[in-house]
Amino acid sequence: xxxxxxxxxxxxxxxxxxxxxxxxxxxxxxxxxxxxxxxxxxxxxxxxxxxxxxxxxxxxxxxxxxxxxxxxxxxxxxxxxxxxxxxxxxxxxxxxxxxxxxxxxxxxxxxxxxxxxxxxxxxxxxxxxxxxxxxxxxxxxxxxxxxxxxxxxxxxxxxxxxxxxxxxxxxxxxxxxxxxxxxxxxxxxxxxxxxxxxxxxxxxxxxxxxxxxxxxxxxxxxxxxxxxxxxxxxxxxxxxxxxxxxxxxxxxxxxxxxxxxxxxxxxxxxxxxxxxxxxxxxxxxxxxxxxxxxxxxxxxxxxxxxxx
Amino acid sequence: xxxxxxxxxxxxxxxxxxxxxxxxxxxxxxxxxxxxxxxxxxxxxxxxxxxxxxxxxxxxxxxxxxxxxxxxxxxxxxxxxxxxxxxxxxxxxxxxxxxxxxxxxxxxxxxxxxxxxxxxxxxxxxxxxxxxxxxxxxxxxxxxxxxxxxxxxxxxxxxxxxxxxxxxxxxxxxxxxxxxxxxxxxxxxxxxxxxxxxxxxxxxxxxxxxxxxxxxxxxxxxxxxxxxxxxxxxxxxxxxxxxxxxxxxxxxx
Ligand SMILES: Nc1ncnc2c1ncn2[C@@H]1O[C@H](COP(=O)(O)OP(=O)(O)OP(=O)(O)O)[C@@H](O)[C@H]1O
Ligand SMILES: [Mg+2]
Numbered sequence: 001x002x003x004x005x006x007x008x009x010x011x012x013x014x015x016x017x018x019x020x021x022x023x024x025x026x027x028x029x030x031x032x033x034x035x036x037x038x039x040x041x042x043x044x045x046x047x048x049x050x051x052x053x054x055x056x057x058x059x060x061x062x063x064x065x066x067x068x069x070x071x072x073x074x075x076x077x078x079x080x081x082x083x084x085x086x087x088x089x090x091x092x093x094x095x096x097x098x099x100x101x102x103x104x105x106x107x108x109x110x111x112x113x114x115x116x117x118x119x120x121x122x123x124x125x126x127x128x129x130x131x132x133x134x135x136x137x138x139x140x141x142x143x144x145x146x147x148x149x150x151x152x153x154x155x156x157x158x159x160x161x162x163x164x165x166x167x168x169x170x171x172x173x174x175x176x177x178x179x180x181x182x183x184x185x186x187x188x189x190x191x192x193x194x195x196x197x198x199x200x201x202x203x204x205x206x207x208x209x210x211x212x213x214x215x216x217x218x219x220x221x222x223x224x225x226x227x228x229x230x231x232x233x234x235x236x237x238x239x240x241x242x243x244x245x246x247x248x249x250x251x252x253x254x255x256x257x258x259x260x261x262x263x264x265x266x267x268x269x270x271x272x273x274x275x276x277x278x279x280x281x282x283x284x285x286x287x288x289x290x291x292x293x294x295x296x297x298x299x300x301x302x303x304x305x306x307x308x
Numbered sequence: 309x310x311x312x313x314x315x316x317x318x319x320x321x322x323x324x325x326x327x328x329x330x331x332x333x334x335x336x337x338x339x340x341x342x343x344x345x346x347x348x349x350x351x352x353x354x355x356x357x358x359x360x361x362x363x364x365x366x367x368x369x370x371x372x373x374x375x376x377x378x379x380x381x382x383x384x385x386x387x388x389x390x391x392x393x394x395x396x397x398x399x400x401x402x403x404x405x406x407x408x409x410x411x412x413x414x415x416x417x418x419x420x421x422x423x424x425x426x427x428x429x430x431x432x433x434x435x436x437x438x439x440x441x442x443x444x445x446x447x448x449x450x451x452x453x454x455x456x457x458x459x460x461x462x463x464x465x466x467x468x469x470x471x472x473x474x475x476x477x478x479x480x481x482x483x484x485x486x487x488x489x490x491x492x493x494x495x496x497x498x499x500x501x502x503x504x505x506x507x508x509x510x511x512x513x514x515x516x517x518x519x520x521x522x523x524x525x526x527x528x529x530x531x532x533x534x535x536x537x538x539x540x541x542x543x544x545x546x547x548x549x550x551x552x553x554x555x556x557x558x559x560x561x
Contacts, residue, residue: 015561053401053402054398054402055560056561074404076404078404082398082399084398088398088399089396093320093324100316101316101319101320102399104315105313105399107312107405108312
């Protein structure tokens with residue numbers, strides 16, 4: 001797979017000297033769903049704004065579909081659809097005009113059938129002649145999505161698409177996102193919620209304080225999450241792991257009075273039974289046994305905590 | 309050129325104008341009629357003719373200019389300020405359109421509406437006074453140039469303004485006085501000599517004079533000077549807009 005969005009050392013210093021992005025490099029692969037996870041003020045919106053053209057980067061370069069976002073902004077931007085975090089919409093305009101306007105703005109010829117399809121998909125068709133100000137917040141969010149989809153983007157940015165959205169619409173939204181992905185659209189979404197990233201993403205990127213801390217396959221993260229540790233407390237301290245137990249990759253705890261064994265809960269066999277009987281065979285006396293598990297949340301908090 | 313985008317912006321803006329039909333077209337007609345009643349009938353009954361034209365007819369070009377200038381500035385400044393204010397500017401900035409295309413869309417729509425208002429006022433004027441237009445083509449040309457140059461100015465103001473007060477400030481403090489003092493309702497030659505000299509620094513004088521020439525075939529300043537003034541003014545606006553677009557001034561952070 002090749003990168004459709006490629007950011008190199010992107011830095012943004014806002015007027016007033018605030019470093020919102022610190023040399024961010026990120027490759028987003030064609031056709032994937034990437035979730036950008038990060039706390040408030042991490043720089044998620046800033047990164048998206050730089051890629052989409054609302055904010056000028058202080059330094060660094062970005063290309064979208066091979067087009068540099070500055071030198072060939074038309075090539076780059078005509079591939080991009082953006083659903084902003086804020087509900088920014090012309091309040092007095094009719095829904096359908098607002099959506100058609102977006103298509104025109106992107107230079108695409110009029111296509112009433114396409115607009116109708118999108119509005120129906122988003123359950124907005126019966127609201128097409130309503131003024132935007134007459135809509136609820138969730139409906140406005142859907143209008144923003146319709147606007148972004150109106151010009152058939154190849155790369156779709158969803159900046160906190162589920163903020164203020166009920167469970168029902170959230171499901172619909174994931175349905176649409178999966179449908180787009182099946183059509184080969186690359187999707188980047190930002191969120192504060194780990195479950196959301198877990199539910200929908202192929203890869204998860206963690207951003208904090210203007211830095212990307214990690215970008216990993218969700219499966220890989222899940223595997224880390226699926227790993228558990230068995231902590232075996234011993235009656236008497238030991239200095240080295242008996243050679244006969246070498247196959248278990250045991251680690252001696254800090255106090256020398258415990259052994260740590262990592263295993264995969266989803267593996268066919270965890271090897272715990274064998275380990276315990278082998279320990280007994282080596283004459284080691286166990287005092288206590290406990291397990292611990294790291295969740296994506298732990299990983300996330302750990303990463304963000306370390307960086308702070 | 310992304311012509312589809314220009315068209316989309318233009319139509320979007322024109323829809324907004326027609327949605328507010330009352331403010332857009334009825335109020336200029338009403339206020340012009342009031343000017344005719346107050347200036348034309350009340351004052352006109354005391355002043356027979358100005359430069360051989362009845363006072364009622366004499367103020368028509370000035371009245372049209374007054375409306376067209378204020379309308380162009382207001383339309384264009386509001387047109388680009390509003391998306392900044394409500395945040396929909398994100399869409400313009402993230403679309404594959406150049407700033408020039410954005411400008412053509414907004415300025416084109418603002419100028420079109422001002423032109424319509426100007427023509428409606430001209431139509432209204434025929435109801436109140438006898439009018440013969442000496443140079444109709446030149447009249448339309450002057451009207452068009454004024455619409456476009458003041459829409460450019462409005463566009464600059466709209467980008468510059470950070471709040472609604474600032475949006476009103478320039479039209480209120482600069483444009484209205486310049487237009488009133490630019491000979492809309494009187495001939496420059498009616499002023500004392502000192503004021504005549506000062507008035508010559510007012511660019512609006514040249515526009516109104518040229519426009520009046522198109523109506524009556526008489527001008528206070530030469531027509532060449534009038535054209536030069538419009539060209540300079542338009543050039544200055546385009547230069548400022550060029551700079552804004554280059555730097556992203558008050559559009560991008
Ligand atoms: N126009 C601006 N001028 C100055 N600072 C800004 C501007 N926009 C954002 N910032 C700052 O940059 C930092 C990153 O903001 P950004 O909006 O990118 O965060 P975010 O990750 O999207 O947060 P959230 O989850 O709250 O949406 C914040 O500290 C913010 O205050
Ligand atoms: Mg944000």
